[in-house]
Amino acid sequence: MxxxxxxxxxxxxxxxxxxxxxxxxxxxxxxxxxxxxxxxxxxxxxxxxxxxxxxxxxxxxxxxxxxxxxxxxxxxxxxxxxxxxxxxxxxxxxFEVIPVFDIRPIMAATSDGRAILTNLGHTGQLLTKERRCLVRILVSHLIETFIETPSTNTKIALANSLIQTFPCLRDSSDTGRNSWFAKGRKAMPSTGFLEERLRNIRKHTTHTCTHTHTNVRLNCVAGRLLYYNEINLTKCIV
Structure with missing residues (x-):
């Protein structure tokens, strides 16, 4: 050894x-x-x-x-x-380590992913429902590995690995992956199925945290428990 x-x-x-x-x-x-x-x-x-x-x-x-x-x-x-x-x-x-994603094992880890692999092998095409499921699986893997803020290069690597594994999923753009992930330019944000899924997850997380912390605040002042919200102020004597 x-x-x-x-x-x-x-x-x-x-x-x-x-x-x-x-x-x-x-x-x-x-x-x-x-x-x-x-x-x-x-x-x-x-x-x-x-x-x-x-x-x-x-x-x-x-x-x-x-x-x-x-x-x-x-x-x-x-x-x-x-x-x-x-x-x-x-x-x-x-300095950043750009990962290489092995798409097949990631997909094969779930029953839905295995079904998609089988369908791609037979038809070389994805239905809209299957494409959404594929994106959910890949983004879940991305979040498990890189939390909710993977770098742009990491997202590009994932999209490239996907179209290299399944050439039938390439699009007509110069890179062949813009429908999955396209880097933002100037004032324009990044786009693509992977980016949209990540953005939705971040919005949901932010909304949940904001709702929890701003709509309900507890503060103990002079023996009184005060409940605050955006509309009413109610005092409850402890």
């Missing part, structure tokens, strides 16, 4: 359950650093463990890249040293 991988899985990440699998597949330090979405899904089929591993692995890749940039030699020219430091700091701020 590679000591680097063993140290990561047992000592740092607390995932000893994966040791035997990684040893059987001869995953050493070099191959560990080359793991992609599909390989991780094959190595860690159990969803709970896979989510934990992917979270740790993304942090590892990000930190490794930033550390490499930080260790790069700076020029001795005093006029350029500030520029180099600014470059390193920028890398720390904007």
């Amino acid at each position: 590679d000591e680097f991988v063993k140290g990561k899985l047992i000592t740092e990440w607390q995932l000893p359950e994966l040791i035997d699998t990684f040893a059987d597949e001869a995953i050493d330090q070099e191959s560990f650093q080359l793991l992609d979405e599909a390989t991780i899904a094959a190595l860690v089929p159990r969803v709970g463990l896979r989510l934990k591993f992917k979270k740790k692995f993304r942090e590892f890749v990000t930190n490794s890249a930033v550390l490499t940039a930080a260790r790069a030699p700076l020029t001795e020219d005093p006029h350029n040293s500030a520029v180099n430091e600014e470059t390193v700091n920028s890398l720390r701020l904007v």
Whole structure:
């Protein structure tokens, strides 16, 4: 067993359950650093463990890249040293790991997703109902992995993975994916089925939180419990 991988899985990440699998597949330090979405899904089929591993692995890749940039030699020219430091700091701020989504396993994890896979295999087409279901499944996976605010590049990666897996879902745009996700330009917001679903979920979440926190406020003042809402103020003596 590679000591680097063993140290990561047992000592740092607390995932000893994966040791035997990684040893059987001869995953050493070099191959560990080359793991992609599909390989991780094959190595860690159990969803709970896979989510934990992917979270740790993304942090590892990000930190490794930033550390490499930080260790790069700076020029001795005093006029350029500030520029180099600014470059390193920028890398720390904007470096992002762009994931690769394995669409088939994501879909196969649900009964509706399996039905869609079967239909696509037979007809190469999606009904409106099936397309909405497909979007719900993919966005649910996106939120589980990246919460409710995945980056634009992450959403582009998901849309690209979808049309690469199922070329029949490409549209007539230059990218072939604009109906699924199109990046906003200038003052125009992003569009597409994936973005619309995410936007609706965020609106629902925001509305729920706003309703909870603004319409009902409790405050105990001088032994009196005051109930506030937007229309009435009622006092109830405790």
